[in-house]
Amino acid sequence: MIKLFHVSKHYGTKSVLNDVTLLIEKGDMCCIVGPNGAGKSTLLKLMFCQEQSDRGQIMINNQNVTHMSQSAMPAVRQRMGFIFEDFRLMLRKTVLQNIVLALTIAGTPHKQGRQNVDRVLEALRLEHKKHDAASDLSAGEQQRVCIARAVVSDPLVLLADEPTGSLDSTATAEVFDLLRGMSARGTTVVLATQNQDVADRFPQHRVTLNQGRMTEQRNTCGI
Amino acid sequence: MRYLIYCFRETGANFLDYRGLSAVALVTSALSMLCVGLFFVIYVNIHEVVQALENEIIMDIYLDEGLAENQILILERVILLNPEVGNLEFVSHRDAIEAYLERYQEEEALVASLGEQALPASFMVSLAPTHRTVAGVTSLAKKIEGIKGVSEIQYGQEWIQAFGWGTRLLMLIGSIVGATLALASIAIVANTIRLTLFNRKHDIDILRLLGATEAFIRGPFLVEGVALGALGAGVSLILLKIIFESFIYRVGDGLMQGHAVAFLSPAALGALVGCGACLGFVGAILSLRPTRKAWV
Ligand SMILES: Nc1ncnc2c1ncn2[C@@H]1O[C@H](COP(=O)(O)OP(=O)(O)OP(=O)(O)O)[C@@H](O)[C@H]1O
Ligand SMILES: [Mg+2]
Numbered sequence: 001m002i003k004l005f006h007v008s009k010h011y012g013t014k015s016v017l018n019d020v021t022l023l024i025e026k027g028d029m030c031c032i033v034g035p036n037g038a039g040k041s042t043l044l045k046l047m048f049c050q051e052q053s054d055r056g057q058i059m060i061n062n063q064n065v066t067h068m069s070q071s072a073m074p075a076v077r078q079r080m081g082f083i084f085e086d087f088r089l090m091l092r093k094t095v096l097q098n099i100v101l102a103l104t105i106a107g108t109p110h111k112q113g114r115q116n117v118d119r120v121l122e123a124l125r126l127e128h129k130k131h132d133a134a135s136d137l138s139a140g141e142q143q144r145v146c147i148a149r150a151v152v153s154d155p156l157v158l159l160a161d162e163p164t165g166s167l168d169s170t171a172t173a174e175v176f177d178l179l180r181g182m183s184a185r186g187t188t189v190v191l192a193t194q195n196q197d198v199a200d201r202f203p204q205h206r207v208t209l210n211q212g213r214m215t216e217q218r219n220t221c222g223i
Numbered sequence: 224m225r226y227l228i229y230c231f232r233e234t235g236a237n238f239l240d241y242r243g244l245s246a247v248a249l250v251t252s253a254l255s256m257l258c259v260g261l262f263f264v265i266y267v268n269i270h271e272v273v274q275a276l277e278n279e280i281i282m283d284i285y286l287d288e289g290l291a292e293n294q295i296l297i298l299e300r301v302i303l304l305n306p307e308v309g310n311l312e313f314v315s316h317r318d319a320i321e322a323y324l325e326r327y328q329e330e331e332a333l334v335a336s337l338g339e340q341a342l343p344a345s346f347m348v349s350l351a352p353t354h355r356t357v358a359g360v361t362s363l364a365k366k367i368e369g370i371k372g373v374s375e376i377q378y379g380q381e382w383i384q385a386f387g388w389g390t391r392l393l394m395l396i397g398s399i400v401g402a403t404l405a406l407a408s409i410a411i412v413a414n415t416i417r418l419t420l421f422n423r424k425h426d427i428d429i430l431r432l433l434g435a436t437e438a439f440i441r442g443p444f445l446v447e448g449v450a451l452g453a454l455g456a457g458v459s460l461i462l463l464k465i466i467f468e469s470f471i472y473r474v475g476d477g478l479m480q481g482h483a484v485a486f487l488s489p490a491a492l493g494a495l496v497g498c499g500a501c502l503g504f505v506g507a508i509l510s511l512r513p514t515r516k517a518w519v
Contacts, residue, residue, distance in 0.1 A: 050432065077434030088429050092236070104225045105435045113225075149433075 001026045002047060002157065002188060007056030009042055009212075016042050018212040020056070024190060024205070029183040031202035032192045034209035040192035041085055043209070044159045047190065048082050049073050061156060078106045081150030083160040087142045089149075091135035095126055098134055099149050106153040113152075120148040123178050125171075139166040147175060151182060158182060160191045164198060176201060226442065233443035234450055237419045245451065248408070248415040252455025253462065255404030256499050260463040262397030263495070264487060269390050271485060276386075277355050282363065282378040284346040290372055295344075298372050302346060307363040309351035315344050343374065357383050405502055412451050412506030416444050420510065445507045452503020456496040463487075 002024040009017040016039045024030045032040050045051040046058060049065050058066045065076060081102075089098050099120065103113040121127045124144040129137065134145060143166045150158060160179065164172040183189045193199055199206060208216035238245045284302065286295065295313070303311055314322070319342035320334055334341050350359055360383070364376050420427070430440050467486055487495070 048432075071437075073431075074434045074436045074439075077432070080434075082432065084432075088432060090426050090429060097232075100225070101229070101430075102433055104229050105430070105433050105439060110225060 001059075001061055002190065003057075003059040004043075004047075005057045007043075007046060007053045007058060009039075009046060009051065009053050016212050017046070017053075020209075020212075020214055022207060022214070022217075024188055026061075026188055027183055027186045028205055029179065029189045029202060030191070030205045030207060031199050032190065032207045032209055033196065033199035034194060036194055037211075038194070038209040039212045040194070040209055041161050044082075044161050044190065044192055047157075048080060048159055049076060074105075078153070079156045081153065081155035081158040083143075083147050083150045083158070083163040085161040085165070087146040089134040089142055089145055092133065094131050094133055095137070095145050095148075096121075096130040098145055099152050102149045102153050108153055116152050116154065120152045123174070124148050125174070140168065140171060143167060144171065144175075147178075151178065155187060158187050158189045160189065162193055162195075163191065164193075164195075172198075226439070230443045230446045234447045237423075237443070237447055238450075241415065241419055241422075244415045244418060248411045248451050249455050249458065251404075251411045252408035252452050252499055252502055253458040255401065255408045255502070256456040256459035256495055257462050258404050259397070259401040259498065260459055260487070260495055261466070262393065262401065263491065264463065264467060266390065266393060266397065267487065267491070268485060269386075269393070273357075273386055273390065276383075277357060277360075280350055280355060280360050280378060280383075282348040282350075282360060282376060284348060284367060284373055285343045285375040285377070286345060287372050287374045288343065290344075294372060298370065299346065301370060302348065302367060305363055305366055307350055307354040307359050308348055309354075310349045312347045313344070314347055316342060319344065357387060405498075408452070408455065409502050409506040409509065412448050412503050413510040415451070416448055416507050416510040419447070420444060441511050444511055445504065448503040448505075448507025448510075449500045450503065452506070453496055453500040455503070456499025459499070460492055460495060 002022070004020055004022040007017060007020045008015070020043065022030075032043060034040050042051060046053050047060060047065075049068050053066060056066070057064060060076065061079070063076065068076065090101070093101070096117070099117055100113070103116070108116070121130055124147060126141070126144055126148060129141060134142060137145065143163070147160075147163055150160070158179070163179075164175055167175060179189050179191070191198075191202070203218070204220050206216075206218045207214060286298070290298070299311060299313065302308060323342060324331055324334060348363075350363070354360075354363070360378050361380075364378060364380075367373055367376060427440055464486070
């Protein structure tokens with residue numbers, strides 16, 4: 001469960017987020033849509049403690065993460081998955097090593113880890129590439145590795161920043177199936193996109209962001 | 224377990240990516256450990272000789288002329304009271320002359336001309352096993368010196384002192400050179416790791432985003448430091464063995480007069496590798512020490 005109360009964020013004098021209040025239930029799948037520079041990535045980074053908000057409170061699974069100490073951060077992040085806009089892969093490492101790294105950090109037991117790895121490799125069609133260096137992959141493949149790494153440790157919260165930006169339509173559909181499946185199993189998914197077609201796939205809970213303000217919220221999840 | 228594999232894999236990757244630097248760090252730690260090892264070998268062998276010689280120490284206590292038989296008996300009792308004394312043997316004038324003539328037969332005429340008492344009577348004292356040290360013999364000498372009826376004591380004071388000074392000087396030089404080189408290798412290991420750390424900044428940022436703790440991130444660099452130090456020590460042992468076989472062994476055999484020249488014991492070899500690992504560990508700790516805002 002994710003709660004934001006009157007969250008604002010400035011970069012210098014520029015206001016990037018302005019008084020955002022948002023409630024996302026456990027297992028909910030929320031789509032944040034808005035044009036470039038609307039503040040979608042910034043919003044996700046605040047939830048991920050990658051940036052600090054200037055005002056307001058952020059709660060993740062009943063834990064206040066607004067002003068979290070550096071030492072408390074790893075434990076929170078280990079329970080979250082983040083699909084980065086710019087992938088953030090370790091390019092020298094293989095696909096498999098990148099994915100396993102998330103399990104190593106989370107301390108997932110070996111046997112369960114193996115099963116998870118096999119499952120995500122299959123779901124994202126990366127099996128035949130698993131021993132390739134991440135640097136040798138196409139952008140779409142790199143994005144899929146990034147998704148695999150984010151979901152492999154079964155996170156409670158999944159933050160997806162433009163997760164299908166480099167994917168073809170088949171892969172896009174597969175990724176959304178994967179995300180829906182996770183949401184159905186209880187993972188809270190937050191997805192940010194500037195693509196209206198993508199947003200149209202999530203009519204239940206959709207938030208529109210424009211120049212840092214929430215201009216529209218549509219939530220039919222509870223109904 | 225998986226983390227250990229990760230640590231070793233990262234360390235391996237760091238070695239490969241920074242071959243030159245790692246090699247320099249390896250060579251310095253090898254050199255410093257080699258130096259320590261060399262002094263150690265020499266010290267161990269000299270110590271061996273000193274100990275053998277100490278076991279053979281005999282003290283000759285020469286007596287004043289013209290002591291009566293009962294005076295000699297009393298003197299013997301008094302000397303035997305000292306705990307340092309193991310065995311005591313009385314050497315009369317006659318015994319002394321016989322022993323002398325056995326060694327220098329050609330001087331029979333000279334000895335005969337000097338008469339019965341040409342050589343003084345003496346006690347030949349060997350030390351009790353627990354007191355067979357330089358300290359033991361010197362303390363015994365001090366106690367006996369003042370006794371009435373004793374004219375002179377001989378136990379090879381000069382070379383015993385010289386040996387003592389020699390080993391101490393060697394230890395001093397060894398420690399100074401070893402410590403200097405150890406500091407140098409700590410500094411170089413620390414710098415090597417620091418540089419890898421900065422070059423890995425991108426990866427370290429990703430690790431933090433994935434929720435890695437600072438300890439998790441530092442692990443591979445600690446392993447790297449320990450590995451550099453321990454490998455350096457390993458290389459130094461090989462070099463030491465080569466130097467030992469081709470040089471010390473041959474030269475030493477002549478110098479040590481019958482005492483076998485020994486290489487280091489397995490425990491000492493292990494200790495050297497352990498020292499190397501510690502140097503590397505300290506180097507790694509130093510390079511990782513600054514607080515998290517600053518360290519990368
Ligand atoms: N580190 C930063 N320093 C200064 N300004 C920043 C920083 N990060 C983001 N911004 C500004 O904040 C605004 C919102 O950025 P953000 O990345 O959240 O947009 P976005 O909605 O994700 O856009 P896109 O669709 O292009 O990904 C932008 O105008 C950007 O210039
Ligand atoms: Mg963005």
